Amino acid sequence: MHKNFKNIEKVVFGRGSFSMMESILAEKRNENNRFFLFVVDHYFKGKELGKKIPAKPEDIIKFIDVDPYEPTTGQIDSLRDEVMKANGLPAGVVGIGGGSILDIAKAVSLMFTNGGSSTLYQGLNLIKKPGIYHLGVPTISGTGAECSTTAVLTGPTKKLGLKCEWTVFNQVILDPELIATVPEDKWFYTGMDTYIHCIESETGTLNNTFSHAYAEQALKLCRDVYLGDNAGQNPENDDKLMVASLMGGLSLTYSEVGVCHALSYGLSKILGEKHCYANCLAFQHLEDFYGEGLNEFRKMLNKHQISLPQGLSKNWTDEQITAMAEVAYNLPHMWNHAIGPDWREKVTVDSIKELYKRM
Numbered sequence: 001m002h003k004n005f006k007n008i009e010k011v012v013f014g015r016g017s018f019s020m021m022e023s024i025l026a027e028k029r030n031e032n033n034r035f036f037l038f039v040v041d042h043y044f045k046g047k048e049l050g051k052k053i054p055a056k057p058e059d060i061i062k063f064i065d066v067d068p069y070e071p072t073t074g075q076i077d078s079l080r081d082e083v084m085k086a087n088g089l090p091a092g093v094v095g096i097g098g099g100s101i102l103d104i105a106k107a108v109s110l111m112f113t114n115g116g117s118s119t120l121y122q123g124l125n126l127i128k129k130p131g132i133y134h135l136g137v138p139t140i141s142g143t144g145a146e147c148s149t150t151a152v153l154t155g156p157t158k159k160l161g162l163k164c165e166w167t168v169f170n171q172v173i174l175d176p177e178l179i180a181t182v183p184e185d186k187w188f189y190t191g192m193d194t195y196i197h198c199i200e201s202e203t204g205t206l207n208n209t210f211s212h213a214y215a216e217q218a219l220k221l222c223r224d225v226y227l228g229d230n231a232g233q234n235p236e237n238d239d240k241l242m243v244a245s246l247m248g249g250l251s252l253t254y255s256e257v258g259v260c261h262a263l264s265y266g267l268s269k270i271l272g273e274k275h276c277y278a279n280c281l282a283f284q285h286l287e288d289f290y291g292e293g294l295n296e297f298r299k300m301l302n303k304h305q306i307s308l309p310q311g312l313s314k315n316w317t318d319e320q321i322t323a324m325a326e327v328a329y330n331l332p333h334m335w336n337h338a339i340g341p342d343w344r345e346k347v348t349v350d351s352i353k354e355l356y357k358r359m
Contacts, residue, residue, distance in 0.1 A: 099143030144249025
């Protein structure tokens with residue numbers, strides 16, 4: 001299995017590198033209708049970072065609330081239509097925030113040049129034309145959205161990404177100063193997304209030397225951040241976690257995720273759970289798939305005094321469990337990696353329901 005994937009064109013890393021944005025965007029300002037769309041987590045509205053955005057009078061800034069729900073196809077379509085009607089085609093899109101905001105920026109950049117609803121493009125290589133220029137600035141680390149080929153969206157019938165080489169950001173600014181104020185619970189759950197990316201990438205059937213190299217270093221950094229002598233939120237670990245997130249994302253790009261992520265998609269689509277938290281809810285019950293990784297995960301939970309709820313499935317209806325299982329089953333690329341090409345002979349909707357009932 002070979003993947004000829006596109007990586008980020010340019011990356012700047014380092015404390016204070018957010019200040020380079022104005023000069024980076026200046027090179028692109030003469031394109032299309034000569035304005036930028038900034039998609040920013042609403043958390044930064046009125047705060048210092050929000051005031052530092054180098055927007056010109058002609059630019060549009062959209063502060064978007066991604067809690068408690070993740071990006072939807074309807075949200076992307078409405079944003080594109082609103083901007084096009086008011087100002088025409090932007091020179092580019094800038095996403096400033098966590099994984100959901102970065103996915104919104106990636107998705108809307110594609111939908112500015114591809115007609116119809118984004119529901120038409122949920123899947124692999126369904127996008128017909130390259131999107132407009134897009135730049136990503138993560139303010140929380142772990143999801144790997146800054147480097148992934150996917151913009152994950154929840155639609156009317158499924159949670160599935162717009163996945164192609166054009167989804168990848170043209171430019172990324174990695175400034176560890178921006179993640180210093182992340183609440184501890186979110187810092188933990190998003191960091192565990194990186195950790196789980198690597199465990200799933202490593203333990204499936206599609207891994208290889210390329211994906212191993214990124215996963216090995218990302219896991220080392222995660223262990224330093226969450227289990228090392230200097231474990232916890234601090235400047236040194238912010239640097240490490242930001243790099244681990246990027247490397248974990250690149251590992252899964254050349255490999256794949258597995259059972260945990262498939263179950264997580266069901267939890268998000270049907271119950272509205274946030275992706276990183278949903279991964280943790282599922283991962284804690286998958287010892288038969290990720291035994292050694294799960295033991296280490298439990299040490300991280302204990303060290304940071306994180307308590308995950310138990311017995312959740314007792315409050316779910318059979319209809320909800322079936323719906324989640326159907327969402328998870330319809331992610332063949334994940335099961336193929338986790339189980340192998342004959343996965344349909346070993347995995348059924350009913351067997352997935354049993355995995356949910358463990359939770």
